[in-house]
Amino acid sequence: MADSSDVPHDGSWRSASWRTQLRRRLLTWFTTSARDLPWRKTRDPYAIWVSEVMLQQTQVATVIPYFERFLRDYPTPAALAAADEAEVLRRWEGLGYYRRAKQLHAAAKRITAEHGGRFPETFEAVLALPGIGRYTAGAVLSISRDQRLPVVEANTLRLYSRLIALRQPPTATAPNRLLWEVAAAILPRQQAGRFNQAAMELGALLCTPRNPDCERCPLRSLCPTRREGLQEEIPGKVRTLQYEDRSHVAVVAQHEDRFFLRRCPPGGHWAGLWDFPRYDLTPAAALPGDALAAEVERRFAAEFGFAVRLGEKLKTLRHGVTRFRITLDAFTAEANRREADSAECGWYQPHEILDLPLNTTGRKLSRLLP
DNA sequence: AAAGCGGGGTG
DNA sequence: CACCCAGCTTT
Structure with a gap:
């Protein structure tokens, strides 16, 4: 004791x-x-x-x-x-x-x-x-x-x-x-x-x-x-943080003049905030470009029940969070049809997105929209 | 690029 | 007691 x-x-x-x-x-x-x-x-x-x-x-x-x-x-x-x-x-x-x-x-x-x-x-x-x-x-x-x-x-x-x-x-x-x-x-x-x-x-x-x-x-x-001249030694160092690199992909899906956002589920990161769908694809180096797009499209369809086709890269954002250093590649995407909105996800015009609570990367991406 | 902030909750 | 927490500024 x-x-x-x-x-x-x-x-x-x-x-x-x-x-x-x-x-x-x-x-x-x-x-x-x-x-x-x-x-x-x-x-x-x-x-x-x-x-x-x-x-x-x-x-x-x-x-x-x-x-x-x-x-x-x-x-x-x-x-x-x-x-x-x-x-x-x-x-x-x-x-x-x-x-x-x-x-x-x-x-x-x-x-x-x-x-x-x-x-x-x-x-x-x-x-x-x-x-x-x-x-x-x-x-x-x-x-x-x-x-x-x-x-x-x-x-x-x-x-x-x-x-x-x-x-x-x-x-x-x-x-x-x-x-x-x-x-x-x-x-x-x-x-x-x-x-x-x-x-x-x-x-x-x-x-x-x-x-x-x-x-x-x-x-x-x-x-x-x-x-005693110990200002640099006291207080003692707790420990040095080891960073971990992560590769995420965000999907900025569009249908006509609306964009698809979802609410982050309870218990997870950014719970209650809205964001573009995003996926952890660490390690990204293991996937060539085509396979990466296919994997993201597969995960998106599994989560939301409709298909999107990934387009070009919209923006790469780097942000650090606690011990992670995240590289976020945001891709545009096209949806063939517009699914009905729910409490957890939906299609929004850019001016409507202004009123939603977004995380920082979601807000940065939303500012790139027309 | 690295360091510092930073207490509360959980298990 | 160890670990997690999903960003920002300063150096």
């Missing part, structure tokens, strides 16, 4: 005076150095929750316009709960990781049904909502209500690893438990929300992964990692 007390690190954080110094310096620094971000102008837990979910896997500059639009269109949990999922996905389009939007929508419905439309204010109730874990629950309730709850995410993970000179990979079980312990111990009694924001901001602006700006850091004299 791994115990956090066995994890090699610097124990200064256990000293009350060290923690007092840290709090004072960090909060003072935040007063002068905090970025002016839209979600810092509110104490509405709903708005802060939306920002926290958007900020997962996505950077600040990307999130800002999405956040402002989302709050304008859905100013309350009830407004979000009343929206169609497709409409929510359309507003999320481009942010990626669409499960976040679906969970946000589902949680808004739960808040409306179970909490009378008011964002819950106990840690347990917030944690019980879909898409909300320990970090997000702590962030929302500390920032909006100053509840004394710790947060450990990428920025604080790195900052706290350095403040305790953590000598092990920070995501391993025992080191991670220790980091949460540290995050809880250093919180002030008052202003826990400002403190958490300050810690994350310091990690984002100064205590960066590479070349941290220790000269400007208000915590430099408290930092054992800086003292």
